[in-house]
Amino acid sequence: MSDLPRKAVTRTAKLAALPLGFAGRATWGLGKRIGGKSAEIVGRELQQRTAEQLFKVLGELKGGAMKFGQALSVFESALPEEVAGPYRATLTKLQEAAPPMPTRTVHAVLAERLGEDWRDLFLEFEDKPAAAASIGQVHRAVWEDGREVAVKVQYPGAGEALLSDLNQISRFARLLGPLIPGMDIKPLITELRDRVSEELDYGLEARAQQAHAEEFVDDPDVVVPQVVYQGDQVLVTEWMDGTPLSEVIADGSQEQRDRAGQLLARFLFSGPARTGLLHADPHPGNFRLVPDGEDGWRLGVLDFGTVDRLPGGLPVIIGEAMRMTLEGEADAVYEMLCAEGFVKESVELEPDAVLDYLLPIIEPMLVDEFTFTRGWMRSQAARVADPRSPAHQLGKQLNLPPAYLLIHRVTLSTIGVLCQLGATVRMRDELEEWLPGFVAETDPADAGDADDADSEVSAEDENENEDKNQDKTVAAVEA
Structure with missing residues (x-):
């Protein structure tokens, strides 16, 4: 596939073929069961074949299909290893690459958006893309002032393709549910569709990236490239070398995995506190491990096309509810959630049952450090997905308010990446430092009482010291 399929008929035909393929494999599975294979084995084979076809088509189409595939890819940790293993490489390709635009198309976009003399802005420009993603591709170049830059060029017709794909995918979201146990696919598609206009607006992206670049300049842990130039459908930023997180997941040392995981958690919680913005596209293709000195690493962060605006940082209720859950305050947590x-008002639940539902999810915060694994992620997904499980029954009765939807997805996606990394992370440290409400505020009255007590102790000490000094003086005179 050498170009972005733009005609609605072409894209619709590709996507419409997916449900038919799923149905065909279901028939094939029935035959297998009649032939004697167990339902469990057949189910896994069906899931594997379904996923292979799904991600093949999504990767070819780019647009909304590619964006949906990237959003799903971070949850592969929740799949059984027998299913996840064979097509993990396909997911990684979705995170890092896609078929490129023809060179002539790239040149045409640059000429239209930067002017016919666009080449004068660059000392060098590489026609072969360095990376390709859902709505655009990146070319390496040297800006007129000598800086190495990344030139992001939006695919022609990307907006139309995004909406068309997501509308088509939403029609058979029900069939995709089994791919990711415990995850409701439809709200994910709806949320992606609602943010199409923001994703396409390189002006918004440039402002979000520059806000992060300025806040994290000279930061010891996080590096964000500066924006060099922004135009309609073209965005130029400083180039950033480093090891893509997908490579760390595949071949990184444990030290790299742990460092990447710690910094990813730190960025997730510190970003909103420091910039009022939440980076909302946490798949591995958007992060790098950047060498820093002889032994150190910083986290390089790319692609700010999707952000959530949180002027006060993450909502205080998240930190408070998490803290109270850890402290076992079932009634207080339940009242807060209500x-x-x-x-919802029409639903009545047992506070202790809600606490039992939440505790396993926040297990990483119960200890000083926690090792995120695919096995742990699978156990969480299975607990929520199993219809016989109390967690499944209770989870169906909970509601996710729209204001929290993106925060929930970003947090869940980040945890998915941590599990892919197999990283050991001091998550509690990050929450105590950056999450509002996670550390209980000291009551001013209590603080005053403490100050009074300290004053009394200090006065007693002073009196005691004075008595000792007087005794020494008397002793010296007598001598």
Whole structure:
């Protein structure tokens, strides 16, 4: 596939073929069961074949299909290893690459957006793309002032393709549910569709990236490239070398995995606190491990096309509810969830049951450090997906308010990447430092009492010291 399929008929035909393929494999599976294979084995084979076809088509189409594939790819940790293993490489390709635009198309976009003399802006420009993603591809170049830059060029017709794909995918979201146990696919598609206009607006992306670049300049842990130039459908930023997180996942040392995981958690929680923005596209293709000195690494962050605006940082209720859950305050947690709309007025639940549902999810915060694994992610997914499980029954009765949808997806996606890394992370440290409400505020009255107590102790010490000094003086005179 050498170009972005733009005609609605072409794209619709490719996507419409997916449900038919799923149905065909279901018939094939029935034959297998009649032939004697167990339902469990057949189910896994069906899931594997379904996923292979799904991601092949998504990768070819780019647009909304590619974006959906990237969003799903970070959840592969939740799949059984027998299913996830064979097509993990396909998911990685989705995160890092896609078939490129023809050179003539790239040149045409640059000429239209930067002017016919666009080449004068660059000392060098590489026609072969360095990376390709859902709505655009990146070319390496040297800007007129000598800086190495990344030139992001939006695919012609990307907006139309995004909406067309996501509308088509939403029609058979029900069939995709089994791919990721415990995850409701439809709200994910709806949320992606609602943010299409933001994703296409390189002006918004440039402002979000520059806000992060300025906040994290000279930061010891995180590096964000500066914006060099922004135009309609073209965005030029400083180039950033480093090891893509997908390579760390595949071949990185444990030290690299742990460092990447710690910094990813740090960026997730510190970003909103420091910039009022949440980077909302946490798949491995958007992150790099950047060498820093002889032994150090920083986290390089790319692609700010999707962000959530949180002027006050992450909502305080998230930190408070998490802290109270860890402290076992079932009634207080339940009241808070009801007040915020996580439990609808028409639903009545047992506070202790809600606490039992939440505790395993926040297990990484119970300890000083936690090792995220695919096995742990699979156990969480299975607990929520199994219809016989109390967690499944309770989860169906909970509600996710729209204001929290993107925060929830980003957090879940980040945890998915941590599990792919197999990283050991001091998550609690990051929450205590950056998440509002996670550390209980000291009551001013208590603080005053403490100050008074300290004053009394200090006065007693002073009196005691004075008595000792007087005794020494008397002793010296007598001598």
